[in-house]
Amino acid sequence: MxxxxxxxxxxxxxxxxxxxxxxxxxxxxxxxxxxxxxxxxxxxxxxxxxxxxxxxxxxxxxxxxxxxxxxxxxxxxxxxxxxxxxxxxxxxxxxxxxxxxxxxxxxxxxxxxxxxxxxxxxxxxxxxxxQSRAPLVMSGAGVSPLGFVDDHARLVDVAPTLAVLSGVPESDLLDGDGELLDGRALTAYLEPLPAGQRRRVVGILWDGAHCGDLLHLAETGELPGVARLVSRGLALRGGAVAEFPSVTLTNHTSILTGVGPGRHGVLGNVYYDRAANEQVVPNNAETWHRSAEWLRPGVRTVFEMVNDHVSQGDSPRTASVDEAIDRGADYGTMALLRAAGGFEAATNGMGDLLPDPAGSPFVQRQEHLEDPYFRWGVQVDDMGLQQMFQLWENAEDAPTLTWWAHVVTDAGHHGGGPRSEMARDSLRQSDARLVAFLDHLEGLGVVDEVTFLLTADHGFEGAxxxxxxxxxxxxxxxxxxxxxxxxxxxxxx
Structure with a gap:
């Protein structure tokens, strides 16, 4: 009643x-x-x-x-x-x-x-x-070169697709209880790798990146990095449908587990846990590094799926850069944060290690740094690129699966709304970081041997x-x- x-x-x-x-x-x-x-x-x-x-x-x-x-x-x-x-x-x-x-x-x-x-x-x-439409771009080794495709997927499809690309058999696309995932591997768009070629996959998340604007800017030459990916693969016009609610931590978790919130347990950026009688706020700079603590029993991350099928060597099998849901990754930014006590810990905190955003070579409009979230996003994303260069210092020691999350795109879209100059600045600078990384792989001579998947956690509308x-x-x-x-x-x- x-x-x-x-x-x-x-x-x-x-x-x-x-x-x-x-x-x-x-x-x-x-x-x-x-x-x-x-x-x-x-x-x-x-x-x-x-x-x-x-x-x-x-x-x-x-x-x-x-x-x-x-x-x-x-x-x-x-x-x-x-x-x-x-x-x-x-x-x-x-x-x-x-x-x-x-x-x-x-x-x-x-x-x-x-x-x-x-x-x-x-x-x-x-x-x-x-608000639920996130971009989905796949490119490189093992991806059919179809260009722009009038189709869509779901964000729960990302984890099984990354897993299959990384060598996990489709029969093992299960949660920890042996149940099928909610998502499915997008095998209709995949091709077999040449015999003997090592699998190396880079998943990229531009938080809050608006699907329609991202594809429009790529087609008009304003996002050359994304355009390079599409030229060697495909982009779905309908993007990938987020889980509900279409918020950050709910969908980061769905992306990296292949199941919806009712199964993985991260129901929103803030929710109430009746059993614990407490408010849970996983989407916060002070708590991001703890987000995997709220995963429900039986949930299995894509890092855990891949690690079960890749032999452990001296190099990480899986790596998670600036991603909250990093459980199972051999290398994880959040693991470093957990060891340090967070960004703003009284001792050993990592906040002081963030680069100066005013000196970032990727920011186009300095006035956008007046927005605290945008400013912090630039810092986090510049540090993320540094980590990517370190993980991929040479091709031989690179992880099988590398996940690379970005923040500033969410800040730009929140601050200005979709299609605003702030939002487009955030897309352009994220694209410039992507170009820098692609150029680095070209220098290593392996860019054509790597598979890429670029997505986001939700869409955006202007209030x-x-x-x-x-x-x-x-x-x-x-x-x-x-x-x-x-x-x-x-x-x-």
Missing amino acids: SRDAVVAALTTPDLAAVVDLVVWAEDGVAHAANHLGTVRLHLDGSHEVVAGVDPVASEDPMAFLPYEAEIAAAGPRVSTDNAYPYAAQRILSLFGDADRSPDVAVVHTPRHYFPHEGGHGGEHGSLDVI DPSVTGSWKPALEALGIPYRDEGPGFIYLL
Whole structure:
């Protein structure tokens, strides 16, 4: 009854500007509602309208393509003009953890601006297609050279694809309990490596990189590094669909485990653990290095999958650069942070080791360094490139699988919104680091022997400063004890 009261309070027309959808699960069926109506969403793709009209009328993962269509649809829109790919699967996954899942999840409208509750000029987290669309580019040895492809994948497909590229048999794409992963290896785009060629894979994550803009800039010559990758492989126009919520740590974890949040346990950047009776905040500079602690039993990272099939030598089999979900990697930046006590530890902290962002050769607009997050992102990403050069000092000792995460792209899109000069500066400088690394591999004579996969953890949409408001007063008026984490995860107490 409390949940019904919460849903009713949040789906009134006067909250329609800020509440896109309210979603929950019951008896293995996903539900979605807003001021227009209520629908049950089944795993077979069928929609059972309970009241009003279907608020999730489209699940098209290729909606708002080509890119010009996305730009034209950038204004405020109701849910019936939007698209919500894999709605049932993603909603049910979020509600799959008895201790950590909320009772109800609130989806912000695409234009909701809520800086007083942690929002930004650019936003993500929604179930909708644009905030859920991450780029997916594959290139190099073992990848079919198809160029731009009118297709899509899911972010849970990344781990099994990296594993297969690194030599893991498809029969071993299982979690620690022997269950199949949620994702699948994208073998339709892969080719056998020449006999005797050593497998070396580099996975790259540009946090928050906007798919449409990234591909547009690559095609128009503004991202020559990405263009080099596409010329030797492919890019999916529809990108890869993020898990819900389309936020950072949820999808970093899904990318590197091949399972959704209801199985891996990292439900959001902030959530509540009923069993531990505590708020969990994995997406924080002070806690990133601890993120793997919150993985559920039975979860298996791609580093663990690969290490099971690659012999241990003097060099690392797997390496994780600037990535929170690094469990099992032979080399990991976060392992160094754990040993040091974090970035800002009183003794031995690594914060003082970060390079001066004002001296970065990759920053195009110095004024963007006035944004603290952007400034820190430049520092972290410059240090990340240094680590990549060290790991790949010579080809013989390079890891079989190297994972390289970037931060500044998320900072640029949050600070300015997609297609802003700050966002594009972040993409261009990340591309320049990619070019530097590709040139380094060319110098080693191995660039054609390496397989690359470039992706992100979510998409982005621009918030509208005129679309403000909060659902908190509506919840408080009910007089029902609750927690609102995120905001958007409603836990009934």
